[in-house]
Amino acid sequence: MAYTEEELKKELETKEYEYGFYTDIESDTFPKGLSEDIVIAISQKKQEPEWMTEWRLEAFRFWKEMEEPEWANVKYEKPNFQDISYYSAPNKKPKYNSLDEVDPELLDTFKRLGISLDEQKKLAGVAVDIVMDSVSVATTFKKTLAEKGIIFCSISEAIQDHPELVKKYIGTVVPQKDNFYAALNSAVFSDGSFCYIPKGVRCPMELSTYFRINQAGTGQFERTLVIADEGSYVSYLEGCTAPSRDENQLHAAVVELIALDDAEIKYSTVQNWYPGDKEGKGGVFNFVTKRGICEENAKISWTQVETGSAVTWKYPSCVLKGDNSIGEFYSIAVTNNYQQADTGTKMIHLGKNTKSTIISKGISAGQSQNSYRGLVQVNSRAENARNFSQCDSLLMGNRCGAHTFPYIETKNKSAQIEHEATTSKIGEDQIFYCNQRGIDTEKAIALIVNGFSKEVLNKLPMEFAVEAQKLLEISLEGSVG
Amino acid sequence: MLEIKNLHASVGDKKILNGINLQVNPGEVHAIMGPNGSGKSTLASVIAGKEEFEVKKGSIALEGEDLEELAPEERAHKGIFLSFQYPVEIPGVSVTNFMKTAINESRKARGLEDMPANQMLKLIREKSEMLEIDRKFLSRSLNEGFSGGEKKRNEIFQMAMMEPKLAILDETDSGLDIDALRIVANGVNKLRGGENAIIVITHYQRLLEYIVPDFVHVLHDGKIVKSGTKELALELEEKGYDWIKQETVV
Ligand SMILES: Nc1ncnc2c1ncn2[C@@H]1O[C@H](COP(=O)(O)OP(=O)(O)O)[C@@H](O)[C@H]1O
Ligand SMILES: [Mg+2]
Numbered sequence: 033m034a035y036t037e038e039e040l041k042k043e044l045e046t047k048e049y050e051y052g053f054y055t056d057i058e059s060d061t062f063p064k065g066l067s068e069d070i071v072i073a074i075s076q077k078k079q080e081p082e083w084m085t086e087w088r089l090e091a092f093r094f095w096k097e098m099e100e101p102e103w104a105n106v107k108y109e110k111p112n113f114q115d116i117s118y119y120s121a122p123n124k125k126p127k128y129n130s131l132d133e134v135d136p137e138l139l140d141t142f143k144r145l146g147i148s149l150d151e152q153k154k155l156a157g158v159a160v161d162i163v164m165d166s167v168s169v170a171t172t173f174k175k176t177l178a179e180k181g182i183i184f185c186s187i188s189e190a191i192q193d194h195p196e197l198v199k200k201y202i203g204t205v206v207p208q209k210d211n212f213y214a215a216l217n218s219a220v221f222s223d224g225s226f227c228y229i230p231k232g233v234r235c236p237m238e239l240s241t242y243f244r245i246n247q248a249g250t251g252q253f254e255r256t257l258v259i260a261d262e263g264s265y266v267s268y269l270e271g272c273t274a275p276s277r278d279e280n281q282l283h284a285a286v287v288e289l290i291a292l293d294d295a296e297i298k299y300s301t302v303q304n305w306y307p308g309d310k311e312g313k314g315g316v317f318n319f320v321t322k323r324g325i326c327e328e329n330a331k332i333s334w335t336q337v338e339t340g341s342a343v344t345w346k347y348p349s350c351v352l353k354g355d356n357s358i359g360e361f362y363s364i365a366v367t368n369n370y371q372q373a374d375t376g377t378k379m380i381h382l383g384k385n386t387k388s389t390i391i392s393k394g395i396s397a398g399q400s401q402n403s404y405r406g407l408v409q410v411n412s413r414a415e416n417a418r419n420f421s422q423c424d425s426l427l428m429g430n431r432c433g434a435h436t437f438p439y440i441e442t443k444n445k446s447a448q449i450e451h452e453a454t455t456s457k458i459g460e461d462q463i464f465y466c467n468q469r470g471i472d473t474e475k476a477i478a479l480i481v482n483g484f485s486k487e488v489l490n491k492l493p494m495e496f497a498v499e500a501q502k503l504l505e506i507s508l509e510g511s512v513g
Numbered sequence: 514m515l516e517i518k519n520l521h522a523s524v525g526d527k528k529i530l531n532g533i534n535l536q537v538n539p540g541e542v543h544a545i546m547g548p549n550g551s552g553k554s555t556l557a558s559v560i561a562g563k564e565e566f567e568v569k570k571g572s573i574a575l576e577g578e579d580l581e582e583l584a585p586e587e588r589a590h591k592g593i594f595l596s597f598q599y600p601v602e603i604p605g606v607s608v609t610n611f612m613k614t615a616i617n618e619s620r621k622a623r624g625l626e627d628m629p630a631n632q633m634l635k636l637i638r639e640k641s642e643m644l645e646i647d648r649k650f651l652s653r654s655l656n657e658g659f660s661g662g663e664k665k666r667n668e669i670f671q672m673a674m675m676e677p678k679l680a681i682l683d684e685t686d687s688g689l690d691i692d693a694l695r696i697v698a699n700g701v702n703k704l705r706g707g708e709n710a711i712i713v714i715t716h717y718q719r720l721l722e723y724i725v726p727d728f729v730h731v732l733h734d735g736k737i738v739k740s741g742t743k744e745l746a747l748e749l750e751e752k753g754y755d756w757i758k759q760e761t762v763v
Contacts, residue, residue, distance in 0.1 A: 459601070465603070466603075467586045468585055468589055469589060469618075470589035470622065472618070475614070475618060479610075480606070483605025
C-alpha cells in the first residue's frame, strides 16, 4: 500500500464533501435555453468550420425528436433543458503560455483540488489537460508528446488544427442519434479532449484530464475522442471533482475510443462529482455515453471508480469488430445516502475469437440504489467468442439496494459465456473482528471495502489507485452507525 | 491485571452470564473450561467489548481502569487481545495488510508514529518463523479458505505480532493437529512470563499439557462453579462435566 496513514487520517477528518466550494470567476455565459440559434452561436463562438456547425445542427434536430430514456433503475426530477445555459467559459484569456498568466483564483482552485500544475509537472509521466468549465485552460507536456507525433489537445483545438482527423472519426463510434444524451452532447458540446497516437507509437506517459463543473446552472457537455492508430498504445486517465451546488447539475459527456489494428487503449476514470447532501438534495446528474471500437487484434480496457453524482447513468462499452480483439471493463461503483447509480457495460462481439472480461464491484450504503446493467452480445459471425462476467455487490446496512441486470444475447453457438454474481454484506462480526484488533469502525469499513474492490483497484495506474482508495473511504464515511 | 466482579450479561431477554467473579494477576495463566453453551465465548466477547451483549450488572477492570465506557478498539489499544473461536474472513485483505493496519492503528492510539516498514518486516519474519508460517500464507486474504488449523495458527500469529497485555484464547486448540498444537503452544508460552496474562478457554486437557495453567475454572450456566489448580483439569478430563453439574444442583 502506497498511501501513508497520515494522509488517510487527514482525509478521514474531512467530513463534508471536501471539494464543495465555488470559485468566483467572471464567466461569459449564454442565455439559458436551447435552439438552433444557440447551437449556431456555440459553433461560431468557437470559430468552427461549417461542417462542424452542420454536424451539430443535425444532432440537434435528432435530439428534438427524441425522448429521455426511462428504463434505467433510477428516479430523479428530469432537468428542464430550457433552463440550462449551454455555454460558459472562464472570461479571462482562454489560453496561457505560463502559469503566471493564469487567474490566481483559478490556480487556487487547482491547489485546493490537489492538482496544482507545479506539482503535476513534477509528477513524472503525467501530462495534464485541465477542463475548467468548458474551455481548456492549460496543457502541459505538449512538447514531449509532439516529438513522438502524439496529438493531445482540447477538442476545440483539434477541430481547428486537425480537422481531417476529427471529421473522419467523430461520431463513428457514438453516432449523433445514438441516444438522447449523446444527441444533446453532439449538438452543444463545449469542449473536451482529443488524442491521437500515431502508428506504432507507445505513448510514454499517462495522459490525464481533470474535469470540473463550476458555473452555477451550467450544463457540462464534454466530448472526448481518442484515436490509437495501428500498433500504438495509450493509457488515458480521467478524473473529476465538482463544487457543491444546491440545484442539480447536468453532465452529459460523450467519449469515443478508436483502437485500430493491434492498438491498445486503457481508459481509467475516477469519478467524484458532487453526490448531493445527506438528505439527497443537490448533486450532479451524470449521463455519459462511453464507447470504444476495436479493430483486428486491438484491445480496449475501461476501468472506472464511481463514487460521486446524485444520479449516474453510464455504460462504457466495447464494440469488438476486428477478429481477436479484446474488451475489458473493470468497475467500482459506490453509492451512499440517496445516490442512485445504474452502470455497467456492453460488450458487442462481432469479430472471430473476440474476448471480453467484465468485473463489476458495486458498494451500496445508506438508502442508495446501485444497479449493474450489462449486455454481452455475440453476433452470428463471431466464432469462438468468449466472455467472463463477475458482478459482486457489497451492502452496508438494510436500507440500500443492489441490483444486477445481466443481458446475454448470442447468435453463435460456439460462444462461451460465463457469468458469476455474488452479494455480500459487511457483517457485524467482521467489524468486531477488526475492532478487536484495534481498528475503529470507519477504518474497518475502508479496509473491507478496499479488499472487496481490490481486483479493480489493481487495474488502475498507481497514482490513481491511491486517489481511488481515498475516495472510497471519503464516500463511505458515516455510512455505518 | 484483570478484575471481573459479579458480571451479569445478556442478549435481549436471554441471560448468559450470571455473576462471574475472576481475578487475573500479571504473569498468570488461567484456564476456563466448561460444557458447550456454558458462556465461555460470551465471557470472552464481553471482556473484549462486543456490543451485542449487554452488561446488566457488575464490572470489568483492566489494571484498575473500568472498561464499561470503552469501545472494543479502545480495549484493544489497552492491550486486550482475543483469539477468536471462529475467526471471520475478510476477502481481499491480506494477512500482512491487516496486521500492518492493526499495529499502526494501535500505535496511533498511543501517540506513536507508524512502525517503519523495515521494522514491520523484521517483526513479521520473526513471528512467522516462530509459528512456522510460510511467508506466502501472509499474502493470502485473511482467513479466506484457511483450514481450521490455519485460522487458529493465524490468530496466534496476530497475537504474537501485537504482544498484548492480556490474551484470551478461545478454543484455540480445536482444529489443530498435535504438531500444530505444539507449535502454537510454544508461541503462546513465549508471550508468557513477566507482565502478561493469558486466559485459555478450552474443552480439553490436551492443550493444558503444553500451556500449563496456574488456575483452572469451571464455567457452568454462566457462573464459575469450581476453581482449582491444573489438577482440576485432569479430574474433569476423567470424569466429564456431569459431576460438576450435579454438585451445583446439590
Ligand atoms: N448472540 C446470541 N444470541 C442468542 N444467544 C446467544 C448468543 N450468543 C450466545 N448465545 C447463547 O449463550 C449461551 C452461551 O454461549 P457461548 O458463550 O457461545 O458458550 P460456549 O462458548 O461456552 O460454548 C448459549 O446457550 C448460546 O446459544
Ligand atoms: Mg465457545
